[in-house]
Amino acid sequence: MMTSPGRELLDRLARENPLTDFAKNHWSGTFADYLDIVRANPRVTRNAHERIYDMILSHGTDEIVIHKEKITRYRFFDDPIGEGQDAVFGLEKTLSNLVQILESAARGYGTERRVLLLHGPVGSSKSTIVRLLKRGLEQYSRTDDGALYTFSWKDTLPDGSTSLVPCPMHEEPLRLVPIEVRGAFLNALNAESADPAYRINVLGDLDPFCRYHFQQRLAKYGGDWSRVLEDVVVRRLILSEADRIGIGTFQPKDEKNQDATELTGDINYRKIAEFGSESDPRAFNFDGEFNIANRGMIEFVEVLKLDVAFLYDLLGASQEHKIKPKKFAQTDIDEVIIGHTNEPEYKKLQNNEFMEALRDRTVKIDVPYVTRLTDEVKIYEKDYNGRRVKKFIAPHTLEMAAMWAVMSRLETPKNAGLSTLQKLKLYNGKTLPGFTEDNIKELQEEAQKEGMVGISPRYVQDKISNALVAFSDEPNVNPFMVLNELESGLKHHSLITSDDLKVHYRQLLSTVKEEYDEIVKNEVQRAIAADEEALSRLCANYIDNVKAYTQREKVRNKFTGQPEDPDERLMRSIEEKIDIPESRKDDFRREIMNYIGALSLDGKKFDYRTNERLQKALELKLFQDQKDTIKLTSLVSNVLDKETQEKIDIVKGRLIRYFGYDDASATDVLNYVASIFARGDVKQPRTG
Ligand SMILES: Nc1ncnc2c1ncn2[C@@H]1O[C@H](COP(=O)(O)OP(=O)(O)OP(=O)(O)O)[C@@H](O)[C@H]1O
Numbered sequence: 001m002m003t004s005p006g007r008e009l010l011d012r013l014a015r016e017n018p019l020t021d022f023a024k025n026h027w028s029g030t031f032a033d034y035l036d037i038v039r040a041n042p043r044v045t046r047n048a049h050e051r052i053y054d055m056i057l058s059h060g061t062d063e064i065v066i067h068k069e070k071i072t073r074y075r076f077f078d079d080p081i082g083e084g085q086d087a088v089f090g091l092e093k094t095l096s097n098l099v100q101i102l103e104s105a106a107r108g109y110g111t112e113r114r115v116l117l118l119h120g121p122v123g124s125s126k127s128t129i130v131r132l133l134k135r136g137l138e139q140y141s142r143t144d145d146g147a148l149y150t151f152s153w154k155d156t157l158p159d160g161s162t163s164l165v166p167c168p169m170h171e172e173p174l175r176l177v178p179i180e181v182r183g184a185f186l187n188a189l190n191a192e193s194a195d196p197a198y199r200i201n202v203l204g205d206l207d208p209f210c211r212y213h214f215q216q217r218l219a220k221y222g223g224d225w226s227r228v229l230e231d232v233v234v235r236r237l238i239l240s241e242a243d244r245i246g247i248g249t250f251q252p253k254d255e256k257n258q259d260a261t262e263l264t265g266d267i268n269y270r271k272i273a274e275f276g277s278e279s280d281p282r283a284f285n286f287d288g289e290f291n292i293a294n295r296g297m298i299e300f301v302e303v304l305k306l307d308v309a310f311l312y313d314l315l316g317a318s319q320e321h322k323i324k325p326k327k328f329a330q331t332d333i334d335e336v337i338i339g340h341t342n343e344p345e346y347k348k349l350q351n352n353e354f355m356e357a358l359r360d361r362t363v364k365i366d367v368p369y370v371t372r373l374t375d376e377v378k379i380y381e382k383d384y385n386g387r388r389v390k391k392f393i394a395p396h397t398l399e400m401a402a403m404w405a406v407m408s409r410l411e412t413p414k415n416a417g418l419s420t421l422q423k424l425k426l427y428n429g430k431t432l433p434g435f436t437e438d439n440i441k442e443l444q445e446e447a448q449k450e451g452m453v454g455i456s457p458r459y460v461q462d463k464i465s466n467a468l469v470a471f472s473d474e475p476n477v478n479p480f481m482v483l484n485e486l487e488s489g490l491k492h493h494s495l496i497t498s499d500d501l502k503v504h505y506r507q508l509l510s511t512v513k514e515e516y517d518e519i520v521k522n523e524v525q526r527a528i529a530a531d532e533e534a535l536s537r538l539c540a541n542y543i544d545n546v547k548a549y550t551q552r553e554k555v556r557n558k559f560t561g562q563p564e565d566p567d568e569r570l571m572r573s574i575e576e577k578i579d580i581p582e583s584r585k586d587d588f589r590r591e592i593m594n595y596i597g598a599l600s601l602d603g604k605k606f607d608y609r610t611n612e613r614l615q616k617a618l619e620l621k622l623f624q625d626q627k628d629t630i631k632l633t634s635l636v637s638n639v640l641d642k643e644t645q646e647k648i649d650i651v652k653g654r655l656i657r658y659f660g661y662d663d664a665s666a667t668d669v670l671n672y673v674a675s676i677f678a679r680g681d682v683k684q685p686r687t688g
């Protein structure tokens with residue numbers, strides 16, 4: 001028999017990629033089977049708050065120290081579904097705050113009765129955080145650790161065949177045990193549990209639909225509830241937003257179109273004819289967002305845009321864990337309720353009555369923008385890391401855009417000696433002379449609103465995309481293209497209405513451009529000044545001499561092995577590069593030795609790259625030692641002799657190897673730096 005190539009491909013792919021968990025995820029059995037599962041692993045009965053908290057923890061944690069403060073970092077937010085696609089960068093404090101609130105909800109300390117309200121400026125990753133939680137829950141429900149169960153009713157049809165009618169709110173099977181006997185039942189179950197540390201505690205009654213089925217059967221079996229339980233099939237429950245199981249989203253539409261049935265379900269008019277009454281639970285669809293989100297979580301997008309009519313549903317759902325479907329009694333729910341709102345919306349409603357009722361029943365979690373440069377860069381790298389973008393993105397392009405965005409969020413330091421750019425660097429982990437970790441904490445404390453204002457990552461993302469499209473005939477995108485886009489977009493930015501602010505943002509753009517000049521000058525210098533190895537050697541040499549000098553010792557000559565006086569000329573030639581006057585040299589040298597000493601107490605090794613000033617000094621020295629061997633300014637003239645061309649190619653090669661350029665962008669940057677030098681702009685790079 002002939003098989004088509006397509007068929008063969010399909011067979012092979014199916015063989016190689018079986019859905020291994022299919023059987024597990026589709027487990028079904030009797031109620032008694034389920035009791036065996038619960039006895040062996042009582043945690044399958046966890047409520048939604050317990051489950052979401054455990055889900056986050058299941059990914060692991062790290063203890064980190066940021067500016068002397070110990071913070072628990074939750075790996076969940078790094079890459080929850082393991083595809084490197086979605087992540088929240090930075091925001092360790094915000095996330096640890098959020099997880100703490102979930103922890104106290106899981107323990108039943110009260111926050112389980114509140115709406116969790118993520119609040120922050122536009123584009124601060126509120127939706128991203130909620131999305132991660134949803135995806136995380138979906139995935140967790142597929143694992144052994146995160147397993148949960150629900151049930152269907154066996155229904156005998158008039159023709160004698162049976163069908164399964166699922167519980168519309170996919171409730172925990174133990175809710176089938178009548179409230180009157182539940183306590184005793186759970187006590188007995190807990191006594192037999194394989195995990196006594198976890199106490200099974202299933203609260204709440206069945207939804208109206210299941211209640212109806214229950215009552216009917218109870219009558220049929222003369223009140224023997226255990227026989228009713230024989231009429232159900234218990235099955236594994238996999239949460240899935242796409243299937244509207246356990247994960248819901250409510251998004252306000254235009255006000256006239258909002259209807260409470262979207263939250264709590266609606267009458268099924270077709271079925272009224274069949275069942276004769278509007279209040280027959282079989283003629284009602286329990287498919288509102290609150291219904292379907294039972295067991296997992298519900299997200300309220302822009303919760304403050306919600307019509308007041310919904311307020312009571314929301315407040316009841318959070319405070320009482322109950323919703324009120326039309327024509328039915330209050331119905332118990334078990335789900336985490338998370339809303340989000342942006343700062344402008346929140347401000348607008350600050351004095352509103354609606355807000356007051358809500359504020360009282362919410363836990364507000366501030367989600368600021370990232371204020372650490374490296375984290376902001378990661379946001380853009382995630383978007384443009386090669387796969388979706390065919391164009392080459394020149395080094396520092398994303399970094400410069402990120403630098404501007406982060407600076408726009410920082411308050412100008414009160415300390416006149418510190419620029420906003422320097423503050424950014426301090427936050428980013430660079431050391432600056434005269435600034436300690438305590439100073440950085442003080443800086444953060446004096447700027448309480450920091451991160452809650454400024455440019456949003458979304459604006460920057462849009463402009464980077466524009467730049468990618470706008471310069472379609474260019475082989476790459478460089479920082480100038482993106483910075484220009486960022487600048488021209490300011491004119492039409494709908495959220496920045498203040499002219500002063502625009503002026504401020506433009507100033508920051510020129511600061512970024514200056515910084516870019518410094519960075520590329522420095523890179524070209526470093527590319528010329530050989531490699532990191534030579535720098536490390538120079539550094540080691542310098543440190544040896546400084547050490548000998550401060551301790552009034554001799555240095556051993558590498559070649560002769562003879563002790564000699566520290567090489568004052570070498571030390572000064574480095575220090576002069578960063579304007580250390582003769583009178584300050586002792587202080588500077590001591591500072592460095594203290595720094596190295598402190599590091600070694602912590603068991604850490606000194607790396608000159610963490611000391612920006614020293615690094616600059618070393619590079620300038622090395623550059624000076626080598627620059628005459630290459631005539632950079634001759635690049636501008638475009639007529640190069642063979643020897644110069646060869647040297648330039650070496651430099652270009654280093655730019656490509658060490659600094660991530662491609663051929664075209666390396667040529668660009670060499671030309672650009674050559675033009676800076678040709679302008680006679682030979683001012684020493686700023687230090688810091
Ligand atoms: N800390 C961060 N980590 C990762 N990505 C971030 C971060 N902050 C912002 N982003 C990115 O910025 C973009 C906007 O984020 P998101 O939509 O989650 O913001 P939001 O707070 O919900 O905004 P809005 O208030 O406008 O609804 C997304 O592409 C997101 O990935």
Ligand SMILES: [Mg+2]
Nearest residue numbers: 126127128340
């Ligand atoms: Mg959002």
